[in-house]
Amino acid sequence: MKNLNRPELNKSSPSGPPLESTRGGPHIENSRDAIHVKHSPSESSDERTYPPGDVALWIFILAELLVFGVFFSAYAFTRASNVELFNTCQRTLDTNSALINTLALITSSYFVMRAVAAIREDKSQQCFQWLLAALLMGFVFLVVKSGEYLHHYDAGINLRTNLFYMFYLSLTFFHFMHVILGMVILTAVAIKATKGGYSAAEHTGVESGASYWHMVDIVWLVLFPLVYIMH
Amino acid sequence: MNQTGTKTIYAVRPCTFVYIVLMTLTVITWLVGKAGLHGLEISLFVLSFALFKGLLIGDYYMGLRGIKGLWRWVIIIWLLLPGSLITWAFVSAS
Structure with a gap:
């Protein structure tokens, strides 16, 4: 099954202590058709839009x-x-x-x-x-x-x-x-x-x-x- | 709650507190049944407990708390829709 999630979704626990960063800052992948920006885990959890x-x-x-x-x-x-x-x-x-x-x-x-x-x-x-x-x-x-x-x-x-x-x-x-x-x-x-x-x-x-x-x-x-x- | 660097240390984890609340509400619901309490008000009281427990599971266990947009509301909407219909059915039956 294809993962439709945004990378930033895995950055924090819904409850319990916040987790430390496991990846670096914004990472840009350049494919033929599109540029995908992977956000840093340190990004605010307020920006999460997917479960x-x-x-x-x-x-x-x-x-x-x-x-x-x-x-x-x-x-x-x-x-x-x-x-x-x-x-x-x-x-x-x-x-x-x-x-x-x-x-x-x-x-x-x-x-x-x-x-x-x-x-x-x-x-x-x-x-x-x-x-x-x-x-x-x-x-x-x-x-x-x-x-x-x-x-x-x-x-x-x-x-x-x-x-x-x-x-x-x-x-x-x-x-x-x-x-x-x-x-x-x-x-x-x-x-x-x-x-x-x-x-x-x-x-x-x-x-x-x-x-x-x-x-x-x-x-x-x-x-x-x-x-x-x-x- | 105590903050050390990037980690937050809780005396009791929020999820553990939620677990205790869920268990307590469940036992109260069971006691209502054991005591043979019945009637519209009792039924709606017990139903509201169930819907609240569902909300806690959605928010704290499923991790929907803090999510923006439609996904934040899916469990709440689901709880409210059957909850309203069940309430309607019980009111009409009383």
């Missing part, structure tokens, strides 16, 4: 968010016509498991963010370790959620049981699949990181993987109260 990571992946993230947004709205408006059914069925859900899953995803997002901060300081090994910790949290999510699905399966609940369970199962399973995809991406990034494939100067892959994982987290943060708590 960290690959812009193409961000467009994919927006498409995913749009789908989840439509799903959430459809759930809410269907509930409006079936309030009693939704409230009754909602009480059968395990909020303890949902809490564990939410805490696991928030923690994994934190670890991923620390992995990005580590690679921005050229610490590949630390980056790898943070990613491994994030993957562990993702695994916790999958195990707990699978336990919930098994419980529903044993109770004879499926997509055809009623409207609530149709929404609940499809929404959460759709998200479940995104967690798996996010873990595949993070695993690929972690493997490359442990081989020294990223540096402070070039770590677009880490930022892209992190952005995708945070998207998965944000979706769950809305899904959790909507499906488990709000009635």
Whole structure:
């Protein structure tokens, strides 16, 4: 995937201590068709106009968010016509498991963010370790959620049981699949990181993987109260 | 906060502080569910927590804070759109 980012994007951490310069001042590359100016990392962060990571992946993230947004709205408006059914069925859900899953995803997002901060300081090994910790949290999510699905399966609940369970199962399973995809991406990034494939100067892959994982987290943060708590 | 040369040393990293806030809001949301609290106001209160948490993730973890232009607003707009529709649906159902 072509990196559409500006070079100056990798210069500072979104949080935590500012990083020291890893490249020199403005650098001019003269190609046949255009002159590309690479800005110094010391340039003000106020000039950043692109998010960290690959812009193409961000467009994919927006498409995913749009789908989840439509799903959430459809759930809410269907509930409006079936309030009693939704409230009754909602009480059968395990909020303890949902809490564990939410805490696991928030923690994994934190670890991923620390992995990005580590690679921005050229610490590949630390980056790898943070990613491994994030993957562990993702695994916790999958195990707990699978336990919930098994419980529903044993109770004879499926997509055809009623409207609530149709929404609940499809929404959460759709998200479940995104967690798996996010873990595949993070695993690929972690493997490359442990081989020294990223540096402070070039770590677009880490930022892209992190952005995708945070998207998965944000979706769950809305899904959790909507499906488990709000009635 | 203490500045040494080009590095800024924080007593608690902003991202760690955000993490603590996220965990706290999540536990409060869970407690609301455990206590069996319900109704429109409670639902909207819990939803506002979720949207705020999403905003924190976008700003501090995704690194959108400080970015100029459209990209700064993508997560905020996404949170507001479904958030408004969900609010509308819950208000109409009450």
